[in-house]
Amino acid sequence: MSTKQYAKLGIEALIVVIVLALFLGQLLGQPILLSYVFTGSMAPTMDPGDGFVAVPSALVTEYSEGDVITFEAEEIQGGGLTTHRIVGETEQGYVTRGDANPFTDQDGGEPHVQEAQIVAKAGTVGSTVIVVPHLGTVVMGLQDAIETVQQQAAMLFGFQSLQGTQGLAYLLFGLSVLAYIFETMREGGKSRERGRSRTRENGTDTTLILVVLAAVLMISATAAMVVPAGTEQFGVVSSQSASENPTVIQQGTTENLTYIVPNGGLVPTVVFLESETDGIEAAPDELYLEGQSSLNATVSITAPPETGYYRYFLTEHRYLAILPPSLIADLHGIHPWVPLGVINGLLGGGIYLIGRVVIGTDRVRIRSRDRPSSSFVSRLFE
Numbered sequence: 001m002s003t004k005q006y007a008k009l010g011i012e013a014l015i016v017v018i019v020l021a022l023f024l025g026q027l028l029g030q031p032i033l034l035s036y037v038f039t040g041s042m043a044p045t046m047d048p049g050d051g052f053v054a055v056p057s058a059l060v061t062e063y064s065e066g067d068v069i070t071f072e073a074e075e076i077q078g079g080g081l082t083t084h085r086i087v088g089e090t091e092q093g094y095v096t097r098g099d100a101n102p103f104t105d106q107d108g109g110e111p112h113v114q115e116a117q118i119v120a121k122a123g124t125v126g127s128t129v130i131v132v133p134h135l136g137t138v139v140m141g142l143q144d145a146i147e148t149v150q151q152q153a154a155m156l157f158g159f160q161s162l163q164g165t166q167g168l169a170y171l172l173f174g175l176s177v178l179a180y181i182f183e184t185m186r187e188g189g190k191s192r193e194r195g196r197s198r199t200r201e202n203g204t205d206t207t208l209i210l211v212v213l214a215a216v217l218m219i220s221a222t223a224a225m226v227v228p229a230g231t232e233q234f235g236v237v238s239s240q241s242a243s244e245n246p247t248v249i250q251q252g253t254t255e256n257l258t259y260i261v262p263n264g265g266l267v268p269t270v271v272f273l274e275s276e277t278d279g280i281e282a283a284p285d286e287l288y289l290e291g292q293s294s295l296n297a298t299v300s301i302t303a304p305p306e307t308g309y310y311r312y313f314l315t316e317h318r319y320l321a322i323l324p325p326s327l328i329a330d331l332h333g334i335h336p337w338v339p340l341g342v343i344n345g346l347l348g349g350g351i352y353l354i355g356r357v358v359i360g361t362d363r364v365r366i367r368s369r370d371r372p373s374s375s376f377v378s379r380l381f382e
Contacts, residue, residue, distance in 0.1 A: 022139055031070055036136025041098030051135025053123030058337055060121045068129055075110045096237040116231045116276035116313035155311050210355040214348035221347050224265055229318040235311050238303035249303035258298045263289035268321040270328045276313035289326050315341035
C-alpha cells in the first residue's frame with residue numbers, strides 16, 4: 001500500500017472517529033472528544049456552529065476562573081447542556097457567563113454551577129480554546145437530514161419506534177445491511193481469471209469483520225452502562241420547622257428519602273452511589289441488581305443550620321456484572337472509568353478471539369464473474 005493510500009485511509013478513519021464521537025456524545029448526553037455551540041453567547045471565542053475539543057469532566061482535576069465548561073443548566077433556555085466561561089467562584093458554586101453576554105448566568109436566575117453539573121471542559125492551547133470552525137453547522141445539518149429520514153420511515157412503515165435514539169439505531173442497522181448487500185452484489189461481478197490465490201487476496205479480511213463486530217458490541221455495552229447512570233439532583237428547603245413534605249427539612253436535621261435503582265436490562269448490573277456534595281449519603285452505596293429488577297436505597301439529606309434552598313447531588317455509576325462485584329468495586333476505586341475499559345476490553349476481545357476460532361484467519365471470499373468493480377470498499381482493500 002502506497003503512502004497516498006495510507007494517508008487516504010487515515011483521513012477517512014479520522015472522519016469516522018469524529019462522527020462516532022459526536023454520535024455517542026448525543027446518545028450519552030456527554031460530550032466525547034468534540035462538541036459544539038449553536039448560539040452566539042460565546043462569541044467571539046466561538047461563533048454559532050463552531051466546534052471545540054471537549055475534555056470529559058472525569059479527566060479534569062480542577063476548574064478555575066477563565067475555563068470554558070459545558071454544564072447541565074437548569075434555567076438557561078429551559079435547561080440542558082450549556083457552554084459558558086467560569087468568571088468567578090463563591091461558596092455556593094461557580095459563576096458563569098457567555099463571552100458575548102453582559103450579565104452572568106446567575107444574574108439571570110441560573111443557580112451557581114456545582115462541579116457535579118459539569119460534564120466537560122473545553123481543551124486549550126495555553127489560554128486559547130481549540131476551536132473547529134463550522135463543525136456544529138455540519139453536524140446539525142446531518143441531524144436534520146437524519147431526523148427527516150426517520151420521520152419519513154416512521155410514516156412509511158407505521159412504526160413510531162423508528163424515531164428518536166432507538167430509531168436511529170434501527171436506521172443505522174438497516175443501512176448497514178443494505179450497504180453490505182449492495183457491496184456483495186458489486187463484489188459478485190469480480191473476475192475469476194487470476195485464480196483462487198488472487199480471489200483470496202481480494203476477499204474481505206476477517207480481521208476487519210471481527211473488529212467491526214467488537215466495536216458494535218462495545219458501543220452497545222457502553223451505552224447500557226452510561227445512559228441509565230448519571231448525576232441526580234435533590235433540591236431541598238432548610239426550614240425553621242418540620243414539614244410533611246420530604247424536601248422541606250428542619251434546619252440542622254436529617255431526612256431519609258427512598259431512592260429506587262432499576263435495572264431494565266437482562267444482564268445483572270453493579271451500581272455505585274456516590275455523594276458529590278456534603279450533606280447527602282446513600283445506603284447501601286453499592287448494589288447488585290439481577291436482570292429486569294430493582295432495589296431501594298435510602299438517601300439521607302442533612303439540612304444546613306441556615307434556612308434557604310439548597311441542592312445536593314448524588315452520582316450513579318453502573319457496570320455490567322460480567323466480572324465479580326468485588327473486582328468491579330476494586331477497579332471502581334481506582335477510577336470510575338477503569339471498570340468501563342476493562343469490561344469493554346473483555347467483551348470486545350472475547351468476541352474477536354471467538355471469531356478467530358470460529359471463522360479462522362482466511363479472507364471471506366465471494367465467487368464471481370467477469371466484471372470489474374469500482375466500489376469504494378474494493379478500492380480500499382485492493
